[in-house]
Amino acid sequence: MPAHEESSNPLVRERAHLAASRAALRAMREDVQALDIRDVTANWVNAAVLQSQIDDRIKALADLTHTPLFFGRLDYLHVVGAEKAEGAEGERFYIGRRHVHDAHGDPMVIDWRAPVSQPFYQASRNNPLDVDHRRRFGYTGGELTAYEDEYLTDPAETEQTSKLLQAEIERPRVGPMRDIVATIQPEQDEIVRSDLGGTVCVQGGPGTGKTAVGLHRVAYLLYAHRERLARTGTLVVGPNRSFLHYIEQVLPALGELEVQQATVEDLVAARVEVRGTDGSVAAVIKGDARMAEVLRRAIRSHVTPPTEPVVVVRGSRRWRVPAYEVEEMTTELLARDMRYGAAHEALPQRIAHAVLVRMEEAGEAPDDRVQNAVARDPAVKAAVKAVWPAVDPAKLVLRLLTDAEFLGAHAEGILTDDEQKQILMTKPARSVKSAKWTAADAVLIDEAADLVARTHSLGHVVIDEAQDLSPMQYRAVGRRCSTGSATVLGDLAQGTTPWSTGSWEQALFHLGKADAVVEELTAGFRVPREVIAYASRLLPAISPGLAPVESVRETPGSLAVRAVAAADELDSAVVAACVESLRHEGSIGLIAADARIPALAAALGAAGHAYLSPGEETTAASRLTLVPASLAKGLEYDYVVLDEPAAVVDGEPDERTGLRRLYVALTRAVSGLVVLHAAALPEQLG
Numbered sequence: 209m210p211a212h213e214e215s216s217n218p219l220v221r222e223r224a225h226l227a228a229s230r231a232a233l234r235a236m237r238e239d240v241q242a243l244d245i246r247d248v249t250a251n252w253v254n255a256a257v258l259q260s261q262i263d264d265r266i267k268a269l270a271d272l273t274h275t276p277l278f279f280g281r282l283d284y285l286h287v288v289g290a291e292k293a294e295g296a297e298g299e300r301f302y303i304g305r306r307h308v309h310d311a312h313g314d315p316m317v318i319d320w321r322a323p324v325s326q327p328f329y330q331a332s333r334n335n336p337l338d339v340d341h342r343r344r345f346g347y348t349g350g351e352l353t354a355y356e357d358e359y360l361t362d363p364a365e366t367e368q369t370s371k372l373l374q375a376e377i378e379r380p381r382v383g384p385m386r387d388i389v390a391t392i393q394p395e396q397d398e399i400v401r402s403d404l405g406g407t408v409c410v411q412g413g414p415g416t417g418k419t420a421v422g423l424h425r426v427a428y429l430l431y432a433h434r435e436r437l438a439r440t441g442t443l444v445v446g447p448n449r450s451f452l453h454y455i456e457q458v459l460p461a462l463g464e465l466e467v468q469q470a471t472v473e474d475l476v477a478a479r480v481e482v483r484g485t486d487g488s489v490a491a492v493i494k495g496d497a498r499m500a501e502v503l504r505r506a507i508r509s510h511v512t513p514p515t516e517p518v519v520v521v522r523g524s525r526r527w528r529v530p531a532y533e534v535e536e537m538t539t540e541l542l543a544r545d546m547r548y549g550a551a552h553e554a555l556p557q558r559i560a561h562a563v564l565v566r567m568e569e570a571g572e573a574p575d576d577r578v579q580n581a582v583a584r585d586p587a588v589k590a591a592v593k594a595v596w597p598a599v600d601p602a603k604l605v606l607r608l609l610t611d612a613e614f615l616g617a618h619a620e621g622i623l624t625d626d627e628q629k630q631i632l633m634t635k636p637a638r639s640v641k642s643a644k645w646t647a648a649d650a651v652l653i654d655e656a657a658d659l660v661a662r663t664h665s666l667g668h669v670v671i672d673e674a675q676d677l678s679p680m681q682y683r684a685v686g687r688r689c690s691t692g693s694a695t696v697l698g699d700l701a702q703g704t705t706p707w708s709t710g711s712w713e714q715a716l717f718h719l720g721k722a723d724a725v726v727e728e729l730t731a732g733f734r735v736p737r738e739v740i741a742y743a744s745r746l747l748p749a750i751s752p753g754l755a756p757v758e759s760v761r762e763t764p765g766s767l768a769v770r771a772v773a774a775a776d777e778l779d780s781a782v783v784a785a786c787v788e789s790l791r792h793e794g795s796i797g798l799i800a801a802d803a804r805i806p807a808l809a810a811a812l813g814a815a816g817h818a819y820l821s822p823g824e825e826t827t828a829a830s831r832l833t834l835v836p837a838s839l840a841k842g843l844e845y846d847y848v849v850l851d852e853p854a855a856v857v858d859g860e861p862d863e864r865t866g867l868r869r870l871y872v873a874l875t876r877a878v879s880g881l882v883v884l885h886a887a888a889l890p891e892q893l894g
Contacts, residue, residue, distance in 0.1 A: 222281075222345065223352050225302065229277050229316045233308045237269040268306070268463040274350040275461060278304030278317045279390035280328050283341035285361065288324055298340060303328045305389055306463045320389050321401075321431040329397035336360035344390075346372045374761070385455045385844075387462055388420040391733070399727055400424045404433045404668065407724035409696040409712050413757035414743070414875030415734030419842060422670045422697045423455065427462045429668055440667030440692060443468045445475070445685055447673040450823030451842040455672075472681050473647055475688065476654035479602050484644030488706040488861050490630050494648035495678025495707045497718055498622050503656050505618040506608055507548050511538060511596055518591045520563050520582055525570075527563045534559060538595055549660040552596050556583040559591065601656035602640045605649060610636035651680045654687075663687040673841055674698040674715060678707040682718035694721055701751035702841060704869045706861060730755050734844060736763035739881045742893070743874035749892050750868045768882045775886040778852065779811040785849045785882045786817065786832060792879070794846025795826045795833065799873045801855035802836040808851060809834060841872050848877035854887040867892060 245258050271277070284298035301318045303325045308317040318325050327337040340361050346354030356372045359365050376391050392400065399421050402408050408425070412418030426444065430437055444467055446452040452469045459467050473482065486494065493499075518529040537558045541551040560582035567574045582588060608615050610633050619628050637643035645653075657663070669689040671677070675698035677685070685694075696716065700709070709715040716724045732740055737759040744756040772781045782798065789796045798819070800808055812819050812834065820826060820833040822843060835843065837856045850856075850873055857866030867890065874881065 218355060219352070222355060225316070226277060226352050228310075229302070229304075229308050230271055232310050232316050233269060233271050233277065235311065236308065237266060237271075240265050240269060264465055267460075267465055272461065275305065276345065276347045276350070276352070276390070277308065278302040279345050279347075280304075281341075281343040281345075282325075282328055282331075282339050283343075285336075285338050285340045288338075298338075301325070305387070305461065319431065321428045326397070326401065329392050330394050331360055332394075333360055333365075344370060344372045346375065385419070385458055387424070387458050388417060389424065389462065392421075392424065393417075393731065393733070395729065395731065396421045396424075399729075400428050402725075404429050404436070404693055407694045407696065407716070407719075407721040409674075409698075409716060409724050409726045410729060411699065411712060411726060412697070412729035413699055413701065413732065413754075414740065414872075415732035415759065416729035416757060417733055418697045418699070418729055419455065419672055420458070421729070422672060422695045423458045424462075425695050426467055426668065426670055427459060427464050430464050430467075433667075437667045438466070440665070441468065442466070442668045442670075443470060443666050443688060444670045445470055445472060445672065447471065447676060447841060448839060450821075450839050451673070453823040453825075454843055472677065472684060473650070476650040476684055479653050479657065480640065480643070480645045480650055482645050482647050482650055484646045484649075486646045486648050491646070491648050492678070492707045493623070493627050493631050494646075494652060495680045497679035497683065499652060499680055500655055500683060502608070502615075502619045502622055503604070503652065504659060506604055506614070507599055507656065507659050508542065509618060510548075510599055511542060512594065513538070514591065514595050516591075518559055518587055520585050520587050522582070527566050529559055529562045529566075533562060534591065534595065537562075541596075547658075547660060547662055548599060550662075552592070552598060555596050556588050556592050559583070559588050560585075599656075599660055600640075601653050601660055604656050605653045606637065606640055606643055608652075609633050609649065648678070648680070651678075651684050654684050655680060658687050663690070665689055665691040667692040668694065670695045670697065671719075672697045673702070674709075675700050675703040676705045676708050676841075677715070678705070679709075679714075679718040682709075682715055683720070686718070686720035690720060694719065694724070696721075696724065701747060701754050702868060702872050703751075704838075704841065704860070704865055704872065706865065708865075708868075728755070730758055732757040732759035733761065734878050735759055735875050736761050736766035736877070736879065736881075738763065738767040739877055740875060742767055742769075742881075743871055745894075746867050746871045746874075746890075746892050750864055750871055763879065766877070766880045768880075769889075770882065770884050772884055772886045778884065778886045779807060781884050782808060782849060782851050783811050783815045783817065785884060786812070787815075789847040789849055789880070789882065790832065792847055794879065795831050797833050797835050797840075797843065797845030797848045797876055798851065799835045799837055799840050799848060799856075799876060800851035801859040802838050803859055804851055804855055805834060805836050835876075837869050837873050840876055844876055844878055846878050847880045848873075848882070850874065850881065850883045852885050852887060853883060853889055853893065854885065857890055 240262060243262055245255060280303040282301045282303060286298050288299055301324055303320055304317040305320060307319040309315050327339045331337040331339040331342060342358045342360060344356045345352055354372060356370055373391055396417055399408055399410060410418045410421060426442055448471060456469060514531040514534040517531050518534060520527045537555060541554060560579045563582050564574050564579050609631060612632055615628050666688050669685060671685055671694060674696045712726050716722050740757050740759045747754055747756055772778045786796060786798055818830060820830055822833060822835050822839045826833060853870050856870045856873055860866035860869050
């Protein structure tokens with residue numbers, strides 16, 4: 209349709225295009241459902257694989273009735289990709305979550321990730337990118353109800369903030385996190401479309417959209433490099449299960465169904481069951497990158513110089529490989545710094561090759577089959593077992609954590625005597641199964657396992673809330689993308705673990721991606737200006753030098769800080785504030801120090817108010833979630849009631865971590881925040 213044509217009633221025309229596009233999408237889905245694969249597959253395995261692919265395609269083509277099929281339109285000045293001929297009519301494209309075409313194959317909706325869609329996010333009056341006219345659409349319950357136009361090449365039109373864009377950002381949040389595909393900003397779009405080959409680290413304060421940017425980058429990479437990532441796989445790593453449940457619908461809404469989601473604990477928990485906990489001091493030491501060298505030394509200590517020759521008997525002949533020659537082989541393998549298990553597999557082949565050389569010198573003509581047979585000879589196996597024995601990663605770590613002499617031998621010059629004492633188990637376990645392994649222990653076992661055999665690498669890994677990982681956890685995630693790339697998302701000011709990273713340079717080094725590009729998002733689109741300014745009073749204490757977020761949203765009255773006269777009145781005041789917040793549309797989060805949760809749960813129950821736990825999906829009928837401060841990170845609510853900031857700070861092992869936890873809690877609100885306190889507020893908020 210030429211760009212200059214327009215109906216006298218544009219909304220009617222756009223609704224008609226929406227209806228036609230939905231009909232076309234249904235037809236596309238029905239075409240896939242009607243496929244008959246009985247005569248095109250050779251066996252049941254091929255048939256199962258093909259049917260699975262068809263099922264995924266059917267799911268991807270689902271029409272989500274409450275999700276706009278398209279959210280924008282571009283009217284180009286010229287035909288895209290053609291010479292800009294004088295007087296030539298331009299093209300019109302509707303931009304949406306997925307591609308839709310009609311019965312003739314002509315596009316009705318263009319996928320937001322396609323190159324022709326990029327000007328929707330990047331075009332401006334200063335650089336219109338050959339776009340004459342950009343239109344944004346507003347929806348209510350899936351129905352197209354409004355539109356807004358920008359004429360990028362009209363000098364008479366003044367620059368103004370998009371009201372529809374603002375309304376979409378502020379739309380009440382009920383249910384899981386949703387995509388931001390209709391509201392991606394230019395600086396976010398540049399990160400989203402960065403190339404697969406490079407690792408990107410995004411430092412972003414509260415409300416800057418870093419999580420959404422990371423998820424949309426995955427969707428974009430799957431679009432641009434689908435075949436490659438289908439082979440190698442993609443993974444999203446989040447801080448906890450509640451967070452992963454909150455974000456899990458974003459990628460399916462964009463038609464991407466094959467992305468794995470896990471916590472770091474999930475990644476490393478395959479070998480042992482985590483049943484114990486570490487104190488903060490022990491956890492910090494176990495998470496220190498120095499432990500990698502301790503483990504490397506401990507594993508290599510199993511290699512023992514041979515004292516006896518290897519004698520292989522074949523028929524009537526005896527073939528002798530002297531001990532010094534076997535020692536040369538082991539020395540060479542150690543010098544190559546191969547993985548322990550790979551060297552364990554290589555040594556018998558080296559010994560067998562030495563035997564074959566002697567056979568050839570004696571006039572025989574052995575082939576590869578003979579070499580493999582010699583490598584399996586009992587004498588060779590016995591020699592390898594004595595010189596380069598197999599190592600069980602969990603048993604190795606158990607010995608390090610229970611045998612002070614063994615730990616001391618391999619931690620000498622790396623860990624101090626006091627540090628070694630801190631990580632030794634107080635009650636040594638007799639076996640791997642009986643040990644009360646901690647989360648940090650599981651990471652050590654994962655490191656040891658990688659020293660034995662290489663960890664499988666994926667094509668792309670997204671790490672969210674990455675500031676909270678220890679160096680050893682970074683190494684664990686880095687192993688999963690050693691031959692791929694990563695998107696690292698986080699905020700140094702929100703680091704709330706004792707081992708949280710001090711800088712992105714350190715974190716990226718431990719991840720194995722020291723050459724990553726670090727991007728900073730400072731424009732806030734979620735948290736109101738009053739709220740983020742109040743929370744930013746903590747920045748000098750928790751992350752000196754970090755730029756505060758500049759919110760683009762001015763919402764007068766979005767912050768209320770209320771003192772409660774007496775501590776015994778706090779619970780009832782909090783319940784009253786929740787009732788007040790529930791009068792608004794959208795989700796409500798009651799955030800409190802973990803120790804305060806039982807009392808507030810009882811108060812809500814006594815007042816007859818049901819509530820959800822983090823990770824449970826909010827609905828129109830159930831909109832209040834009771835959130836321990838330790839689980840608030842990454843979540844967002846339309847209105848937040850924050851209970852007793854001093855208790856949030858006191859609930860952490862040190863003041864800086866406590867203030868960081870408070871910073872997180874203060875920045876979860878999209879529309880309004882009420883802070884209630886009976887104790888004095890932290891002085892940094894004064």
